[in-house]
Amino acid sequence: MTIKARRVATTLAGAALAMLVSVPFGGAEAAAATGQDITAVAQGQLGKGCSTGGWRCDPDAWCSDFVKWVWDTAGIDTAGIGPAAASVAAYGQQRGTTTGEPHVGDAVVYNYDGVSWAEHVNLVVGVRADGMVQTIGGNEGSSPGSVRFQDWHRATDWGSVRYVRPAGIQDAAPEQSPPPGGEGTFNAWTASVEMFARGTDGLLAHTYLGTDGKSGAWSVNGPWQIVGRPVSVYNPNSRAVEIYARDTLGYLIHSYIGADGQYGPWTRVGDWKIASSPAAVYNPGSRAVEVYARSTDNYLIHTFLDASGQNGYWSVVGDWKISETPAAVYNPNSRSIEIYARATDEFLLHNYLLPNGQHGTWTVVGNWKITGSPAPVFNDARRSVEVYARATDGYLLHNYLGTDGQNGSWSVVGNWKIADTPAAVYNPNSRSIEIYARATDNFLIHNYLLPDGQHGVWTTVGTWTISNTPTAVFHQSRRSVEVYARSMDGYLVHNYLGSNGQNGTWTVVDNHPITD
Structure with a gap:
């Protein structure tokens, strides 16, 4: 079953006055702004x-x-x-x-x-x-x-x-990267962070964080049950949040929250089975949502949702096998989608999707082995793709893809061990990458990458313990990094990094138990 485009017209309610009001010209030139x-x-x-x-x-x-x-x-x-x-x-x-x-x-x-x-x-x-x-x-x-x-x-x-143009303005900033999809995503249409999880009943559950900093009540999108973690991404073509997940039979399924705030129906995407949670990212060049997953025979496979709202067909990317869930991020330097995955021999692999719709060839990044899935994020301050992963000895590793299109070398971040895949998000307030992970004692820990390329030191966030990989999303309206995780008793808990650079306190998001 195909999905039709879901477009909503935007009204220009900002009507101007019928007659121009003259204002005397003059005044000293103000300081230049960007x-x-x-x-x-x-x-x-x-x-x-x-x-x-x-x-x-x-x-x-x-x-x-x-x-x-x-x-x-x-x-x-x-x-x-x-x-x-x-x-x-x-x-x-x-x-x-x-x-x-x-x-x-x-x-x-x-x-x-x-x-x-x-x-x-x-x-x-x-x-x-x-x-x-x-x-x-x-x-x-x-x-x-x-x-x-x-x-x-x-x-x-x-x-x-x-x-x-404003008088005296300095050169405008280069193109930014839309955030990659995840369990949480910023919804530009409603100015809220949408958060998704799998409930203990196997159904997709949803809550949100509005501009007032208050979380909405949980809602459930049934009746199809899902396996693993869902992924969501904002689609500016339809002003909808697209949702992808793996169903209990192993197929990729797709739903959405439209501009009207209503769920769309679940539909199956193609007839290939997948062995991992999907990864999704919006591609401004093609105006498509690019979706990647690991097939049951461990190859990377790709499909897409085009600008008209139609899902495409599956295709295999390269001939190297991968393990775990792949990760994808848009790179405005090359206007490409950068794809990272863990190989079956535990090395990090890199591929890409060019603006012409063609994928490249796999290359191995460095000679250090990793566990779990990588976490890439575009760094607007350094104009590079930063890549984080967990080493086989439990430490956080960092690599990068520079403006020259070359991957760098691995380095260890700090001396604290982490328990699973980290989460990384760009923070425009400080022009830094904020990094969150679950420590081996199950506390949430936080680090960062400054614009000068230097990492900070690990700090513990709050006194609550968590039981899964955290999710971090920048809330454009609140100018804060919102952090979510599953508590030890199975509930979604929320923290944040404010515009003042301080982490807040943990709160429970309603009382809906979740898994993963």
Whole structure:
């Protein structure tokens, strides 16, 4: 059974004033800011309404006021911008900063009539090589509107556009990597972290963490039972969270949580059986969700969910056998999917999926043996893929794929032993990689990789013990790293690393028992 595309139209509720309000031009040039500065300010306002932010509030028209406030806060001179969306276009004309290509930090003015009216304005917070953008804007969504994030799309889907650069802005940041799939994922449509697990009844269970920091009640997506850990990934094509798992017969099955918050039905993907949990990652180049798993004869196999919502066929990747669950991450340097897996002789293997849809050949990374699955993550600060794994003697190992496309050499991180596969996530607050693992005494431990390439020291997080590999997800709305694990009595427990760099305290997420 195939799955049809699940697209939801986004309303431009950020209507601008009918007439342009003139504001005197002038004022001293503010300090230069970067596109990352503007993005960070805008992300911090996600979910807020007209009257809950620091900007001027006209309930019917505040999209331009939001853009002005964000630029002001980031250190941009905004003299000349008023309450009308068209004033942003006029600002670009007066400053000579109107451009035909998007950059991170730019404003996007929609359907400007060239004189005194435009329909809407929002901010570019992500740009891809194919011209697709991510945006954040005020007064978007259903009335009365709020600050909303729109994942990869063409701005021209909303009409004619012009991009306006802030005066004095520094070069925008290069393309970022979407986070790889996992038991937890950030849902850009709802601005929440979605968390999945297998219940003790074998059914998929789901909870979430909203912008207010509160966890939602558990819900169950039946009636198919699953084996192992599910994987979820946000799909900007459909604004859905795609969910993949292995069923009790060994087949890959697929469901989703749509933009309306409702579960889709389970469907079987292909007719090949798999021997591991799946791995999934969104590929901005092909606009597809790439899915990998270990076959029953131990080869890596690949399928995908294309931009129209159709699952593809299975294919075998290379002729080397693997053990455990593979891992995949998007690399914006090469616009490729980097794939890592443990070989049957316990060495780390590396392959890749090129932008043309072709896989490469397997290579062995270093000469150290590992146990369990590897944990790769893209490091935006160093523009490298960092790879972590557990050594056969129980220590954490680190390797990397540099900007030159070459894998580095193994190094040991700290002197604490870990019990299973680590979890690693990029933290834009500190521009560091945060690493979590279960220690041999079952406490959660934390380390990090700084932008200068140096690791920190291990610390213990809290006083609760855990019984499985932790999951770590960066919550873009809360600007925190959310950490989940299974407690010793079988419940999901939650901790976090705040924007101040401090870990919080453990809490139990409702009372739904889970496995794995």
